[in-house]
Amino acid sequence: MKTLGKKIRLLRHQKGWSQEDVAKRLDISIPAFSKIETGITDVNLSRLEQIATLFEMNVVQLLTFNDTEEQEKYQSELETLTTKLQDRETEVISLQKKIIDLYEELRHTKVLA
CATH class of the missing domain: 1.10.260.40 (lambda repressor-like DNA-binding domains)
Known part of the structure; x- marks a missing residue:
């Protein structure tokens, strides 16, 4: 039992x-x-x-x-979510790079002015 x-x-x-x-x-x-x-x-x-x-x-x-069947289901779900998370992290890094580039561009134009 x-x-x-x-x-x-x-x-x-x-x-x-x-x-x-x-x-x-x-x-x-x-x-x-x-x-x-x-x-x-x-x-x-x-x-x-x-x-x-x-x-x-x-x-x-x-x-x-059988909990192993459920674990397999959740493992698949976990893999999908992990992939999405990695994609989001890549997106965040790209956006951070754009912010840095824009900041540098703004700083450069202030120096020239």
Whole structure:
């Protein structure tokens, strides 16, 4: 059950929810939900269905959810964002160079005047 708890915790983090948020949605206490995530409490089928519904999946999807698939998805997203960030950094450097060139040109015209 510990792997199920890890899957639930990962799904919760992906939604940006706190344990309190999920506990309220499941109508249970925060400690009770914490015990589900840590694997201390075994989850019965009705609670499992409730958790799966909360994360917009069915029980089979919840039980077979593989975080490596999610990691691959996020790795691809991370690579895309890294490329965009590098492009922006290049753009910023180019703009900084233009500012320096304009400053030097302005300084040069003041010296000549």
